[in-house]
Amino acid sequence: MSHKIIAEGREISFLEQDKNILNTLEREKIESHYHCRDGYCGACRCKLLQGEVQYTIEPLAFVGDEEILTCCAKPTTDIKIELL
Numbered sequence: 001m002s003h004k005i006i007a008e009g010r011e012i013s014f015l016e017q018d019k020n021i022l023n024t025l026e027r028e029k030i031e032s033h034y035h036c037r038d039g040y041c042g043a044c045r046c047k048l049l050q051g052e053v054q055y056t057i058e059p060l061a062f063v064g065d066e067e068i069l070t071c072c073a074k075p076t077t078d079i080k081i082e083l084l
Helices: 021-027
Strands: 003-007 009-016 045-050 051-054 067-069 074-077 079-083
Touching: 003 021, 009 021, 021 074, 021 079
Parallel strands: 003 079
Antiparallel strands: 003 009, 045 067, 045 079, 051 074
């Protein structure tokens, strides 16, 4: 079962082959900032408005309350995010 991601007013599906939310956004041609792709820089930070995620690798960049890094997170439920 794939989880839904709502971003930029669009509902898209997270597919396991995407491996992380950033890859899903790229596949769907939703522009998102990023640099390192490994949780070091924090450039892909976004606000998690609804749902839950898990990290495939623990991010080293600062992640504030209600924020996630799309480069190393995948949804465990349907989620709604706000790109920063």
